[in-house]
Amino acid sequence: MSHGYVWAGIAAIVVTATAGDVMQSHAMKQLGDLGDMRAARGLGYVVRHVASNGWFLLGLLFMALAFFSLLITLSWGQVSVVGPASASLTFIGNAAAARIFLKEQVDGRRWLAACFVAGGVAFLAR
């Protein structure tokens, strides 16, 4: 399979994984501190509350899409390329998407941390 297909697959993994993470984060911010909720209302209430949140369910769908995109891309390219590239680019994608969609203040410290971790993952997965 050509490099174009492999990098298109990596892009699909990064986009779907980032979308899933952002949606999960948005859902949890809507619901509030789950630890406090569990202490006040019990575990069953927390599970029902989380499982009925639309953003959580949509986030799960995108996480599943990311998983299947990874499986398909792994069948096209080498794991030593697909694994590190998708994992480290997802860290960068998360930082950009969180700034745009979640309005998080991604300052120099967080960009630096995301870049360090992304580079570290790339080296670790070699």
Added chain:
Amino acid sequence: MTARKYLVLLAVAIFASCGDVFLARGMRDFGAVSSANWRSLFTALLNPWIIGGIVLLILFFSSYLTALSWADLTYVTPATALSYVIMAALGKMFLHESVTPSHWLGIALITVGVGVVASGPSRTSGGHPARHGHRPPREFDLRRGSRSES
């Protein structure tokens, strides 16, 4: 940040890495999966290591969601990247995988990244449910002392 919240972040990293190591150990009993023996994936679901791995990954997902409920995504993902380091250590200890100089460099970079983000604030964006136009859950009322059981 309270000690409990640091423990939740640590739990995310430990459950994620242990879950992956359990799954890797379990899959060693079955060898490489191909189109000829894909049915072995269903048999793998009965393997104690695989079952343990799935339980650990459920615990990982629960603690990950808990962390996202009080911290930013750009704080949680780098802060829990220690899971990659733990995974390398467990892989070396229990699965006898090799840790190359490239791996050690990766571990050093991740450790620095975790230290950089963990020393900053965990929340920078609005997270209170009321800011999203939703009714606050009842536990917020309970904490303020206005017990409404409606």
